[in-house]
Amino acid sequence: MSQKSLNKVRVWDLPTRIFHWSLVACVIGLAITGTLGGSAMVWHFRFGYSVLTLLLFRLVWGLVGGRWSRFGSFIYAPQTVINYLKGRGKPEHGIGHSPIGAGSVFAMLAVLLVQVGTGLISDDEIAFAGPLTHLVSNATVGLSTNYHANIGKWLLLGLLLLHATAILFYLRRKHNLVGAMLHGDKTLVVAMPPSRDDTASRLTALLILAACAALVYWISTLAVPAF
Ligand code: HEM
Numbered sequence: 001m002s003q004k005s006l007n008k009v010r011v012w013d014l015p016t017r018i019f020h021w022s023l024v025a026c027v028i029g030l031a032i033t034g035t036l037g038g039s040a041m042v043w044h045f046r047f048g049y050s051v052l053t054l055l056l057f058r059l060v061w062g063l064v065g066g067r068w069s070r071f072g073s074f075i076y077a078p079q080t081v082i083n084y085l086k087g088r089g090k091p092e093h094g095i096g097h098s099p100i101g102a103g104s105v106f107a108m109l110a111v112l113l114v115q116v117g118t119g120l121i122s123d124d125e126i127a128f129a130g131p132l133t134h135l136v137s138n139a140t141v142g143l144s145t146n147y148h149a150n151i152g153k154w155l156l157l158g159l160l161l162l163h164a165t166a167i168l169f170y171l172r173r174k175h176n177l178v179g180a181m182l183h184g185d186k187t188l189v190v191a192m193p194p195s196r197d198d199t200a201s202r203l204t205a206l207l208i209l210a211a212c213a214a215l216v217y218w219i220s221t222l223a224v225p226a227f
Pocket of ligand 1: 102
C-alpha cells in the first residue's frame with residue numbers, strides 16, 4: 001500500500017471561526033431571552049443587533065475573506081451536487097463546505113437574516129417594537145411579527161437540528177468537522193491552497209466588523225422613542 005503524505009491546511013480563518021462561535025452564543029441568547037420575554041427582551045434586542053452585525057460581516061467576508069470562506073468556493077452547480085450525492089465528489093469538496101454542507105450554510109444564513117430582518121419590524125403590542133416598525137404599514141408589521149414569533153424560529157430550529165445531525169453523522173464516520181472550526185486546520189491527503197489568515201487579513205476583518213457594527217447601531221437609533 002502506498003504511503004500518502006499528510007498536509008495540514010488552514011481552512012477556517014480566525015475571523016470565520018470567531019464569527020461562527022459568536023453566532024452560536026448570540027443565537028442561544030436570542031432563544032433564551034425570546035422565550036423569557038418581559039424585561040429579558042432588552043437583551044433579546046441586543047443579541048439581535050449582534051447577530052445582524054455578524055451576518056453583515058459574514059456577507060462581506062464571503063466576498064473578501066479567506067479562500068475557503070468565500071462564497072465562490074462553495075457555490076456549486078446542481079450537477080456537482082448530484083455527482084457528490086452519487087459518491088463522485090472531488091478532493092476539494094472535503095476541504096471547505098461540501099456541496100451538501102454548502103446548501104445548509106446558505107439556508108441557515110438566509111433564515112437567520114430573515115429572522116433578524118422581521119425582528120426589526122415586529123411589534124409585541126405591549127412594550128417592545130423593532131426599531132423600523134414605524135417605517136412600514138401595520139399589515140406588514142402584523143405579518144412580520146407572526147413570521148418572527150411563530151414560523152421563523154421553528155424553521156431556524158429545524159435547520160440547526162439538521163446542522164447538529166450532519167456534524168454527528170460525520171463524527172461517527174471518523175470525520176471531525178468541529179476541530180477545524182475550533183483551530184482552523186484540516187489534515188488532508190491532497191495538497192490544497194490554504195485560506196489566508198495573517199495579521200493583515202485579521203485587521204481587515206476587524207475593520208469590516210466595526211463598519212457593520214456602526215451600520216447596525218445607526219439602524220437601532222431609528223427607533224421612535226417610547227413616551
Ligand atoms: C446556534 C447554533 C449554530 C449556528 C447558528 C451555526 C451556524 C453555522 C454556520 C452559519 C456555519 C457556516 C460557517 C461559515 O461558513 O461561515 C456553520 C458551520 C459549522 N458549524 Fe455551526 N452553527 C451552530 C452550532 C454549531 C455547533 C453546536 C457546532 C459543533 C459543536 C457547530 C459546528 C460547525 C462546524 C463544524 C461547521 C463547519 C461545517 C463544515 O465543515 O462544512 N455549529 N455553522
